[in-house]
Amino acid sequence: MACALFVSCHGLKSNDADSTRPAEGQPVFSNFEYSGNDKIYDENPLTGGEFYSPILQGCYPDPSITRKGDDYYLVNSSFVMFPGVPIFHSKDLVNWKQIGHVLDRESQLKVGTAGISEGIYAPDIMYNPYNDTFYMITTQIASGIGNMVVKTKDPQKGNWTDPIKLNFGGIDPALFFDDDGKAYVVHNDAPDEGKELYQGHRVIKIWEYDVEKDQIIAGTSKIIVDGGVDITKKPIWIEAPHVYKKNGKYYLMCAEGGTGGNHSEVVFSSTNPMGPYVPAKTNPILSQRHLDKSRPNPVEWAGHADLVQTPEGEWYGVFLAVRPNEKKRVNTGRETFILPVDWSDEWPVFEGGMEPLKPSIHMPKGAKNEMNTGAYFENGNFTFIDKFEGKGLDLRWIALRGPRDKFVVEGKAGLIIKPFEVSIREQKPISALFYRQQHMVFTTEVEMNYTPRSESDLAGITCLQSEAFNYVFGVTKSGNDYYLVLERTEKGSAQVVAKEKLTESGKIRLRVHAEGDNYQFSYASIDSDYKNIGGTVSGDILSTDIAGGFTGSMIGLYSTSANDVKLLH
Known part of the structure; x- marks a missing residue:
């Protein structure tokens, strides 16, 4: 069992009062526990020299990786999650620890009215040895910022700069620093005006960078890929480009096919960073789209990759993929996987990347698997416990659209979530703290001490895919009575699935248990057994393929003073 790694969260204020009964309308949460128990890990225990992939389970998509010395740094897309762009550190590509977020200030992240799949897209992290500086370049959607870059000298200390707006369109920018000191930006864009040939037709552009x-540098842009590997086949969504240099040649690696069932990774080469680039005959070099959909334990949507070379000369690639449940639905979202890459010949090839992906791979030279010792970010089956004892929020807890310290107060009695007068269905900052769903089979439990003041008050837990698709399981008031209610929101419309009258307000335990598509919500007093309400409900609305968008399901601790689902007396 691995307990929470407590890392201080700047700006959170401690509440020294150890009240056993909080103020009305302000829930106090304590003793949070998330336990994942996927069958695939039980059936595939690790042997010596192996580690599990995905390395980051749950909604950690669009990975990018860089290295300085023996320090590796990895970042992911975060959309409207606040703080944004989680950043991880490793010494060996096996054991990862979250060291913070790149965008942790309101001056960096302006997503207050954005939909959940807007915000931060496809961050690229790159170390420039010529000025000993780390860069994170990304696209911030729905803010007016667009493509932007931030910098730091030391990712472990953070202190990333405010965004520098970049003067080009499109998405998915990435930096490349050549060994002569010159720099370039590559990115996805639309074809030139009037030259779009079909829906999904995109191009890759490159610019010189000052x-x-x-x-x-104005006037230096050039289209280096039009459409994809073979435009006569109408490839869609060539994107997520990265440039590498090996043995004097330049290699451009991109995702192709869209971030769904047709996803793949392709590669091109050139003798000049500005092109022309020639595709490899071995393309694609990573994909699962051609495999039997009925195979056991399928991993799908593989693509959007980035490469890194170890100090010993080995190559590895991180990429996104999904693990569908028994109904082929994707609730855990797009996760970060890793594979060794064979680059002994001209072209890089993901080892096993065109075969059914396995749950474990061999470790790099000299690595020792310590992921589930409590010192690193866990993977496989594990239990995460956070007692909320006022020691600082674990970095895995995130808010949506605004800072956590606007509504979170830590105290000895637990975590107070001050309610905003905002519903979970609104595209505004909401008073909810989220933990990503990381398994198909999981159980989450939390204790809550809460007395709602009116029908407008509600607090409890939520399973959320977006503002338009979610479950809320919480305590509210109707007349003079207290109720526990289960609400289902689909396409923005909320309905009460079940309700139960409570004998009193105050302390209550809440639990959600999922087995693939089947979710159950239960409650108990502090000393009694759990009681289910609402029976078994479908997790369909928590899946990407039903709800749409780019995020995975998250489990939230939620409080609001704008509850708009009224109960009949």
Whole structure:
């Protein structure tokens, strides 16, 4: 059992009062426990020299990786999650620890009215040895910022700069620093006006980049890929480009096929960073789209990759993929996987990347698997416990659209979530703290001490895919009575699935248990057994393929003073 790694969260204020009964309308949460128990890990125990992939389970998509010395750094897309762009550190590509978020200030992240799948897309992290600086370049959607870059000298200390807006369109930018000191930006964009041939037709552009001014050099743009590997086959969504240099040649690696069932990774080469680029005859070099959909334990949607070389000369690639449940639905979202890459010949090849992906792979030279010792970010089957004892929020807890310290107060009695007058269905900052769903089979329990003041008050737990698709399981008031209610929101419309009158307000235990598509919500007093309400409900609305968008399901601790689902007396 691995307990929470408590890392201080700047700005959170401690509440020294150890009240056993909080103020009305302000829930106090304590003793949170998340336990994952997927069958695939029981059936595939690790042997010596192996580690599990995905390395980051749950909604950690669009990975990008870089290295300085023997320090590896990895970032992911975060959309409207606040703080944004989680950043992880490793010494060996096996054991990962979250060290913070790149975008942790309101001056960096302006997503207050964005939909859940807007915000931060496809961050790219790159170390420039010529000025000993780390760069994170990304696209911030729905903020007016667009493509942007931030910098730091030391990712472990954070202190990333405010965004520098970049003067080009499109999405998925990535930096490349050549060994002559020159810099370039590659990105996805639309074809030139009037030249779009079909829906999904995109291009890859490259610009020269001025490191001193942190800006593209006007007039240097060039289209280096039009459509994809073979435009006669109408490939869609060529994106997520990265440039690498090996043995004097330049290699451009991109995702192709869209971030769904047709996803793949392809590669091109050139003798000049500005092209022309020639596709490999071995393309794609990573995909699961051609495999039997009825195979056991399928991993799908593999693509959007980035490569890194170890100090010993080995190559590895991180990429996103999904693990569908028994109904082929995707509730855990797009996760970060890793594979060794064979680059002994001209072209890089993901080892096993065109075969059914296995749950474990061999470790790099010299690595020792310590992921589930409590010192690192756990994977496989594990239990995460957070007692909320006022020691600082674990970095895995995130808010949506705004800072956590606007509504979270830590105290000795637990975590107070001050309610906003905002519903979970609104595209505004909400008073809820989220933990990503990381398994198909999981149980989450939390204790809550809460007395609602009126029908407008509600607090409890939520399973959320977006503002338009979610479950809320919480305590509210109707007349003079207290009720526990289960609400289902689909396409923005909320309905009461079940309700139960409570004899009193105050302390209660809440639990959600999922087995694939089947979710159950239960409650108990502190000393009694759990009682289910609402029976078994479908997790369909928590899946990407039903709800749409790019995020995975999250489990939230939620409080509101704008509850708009009224109960009949």
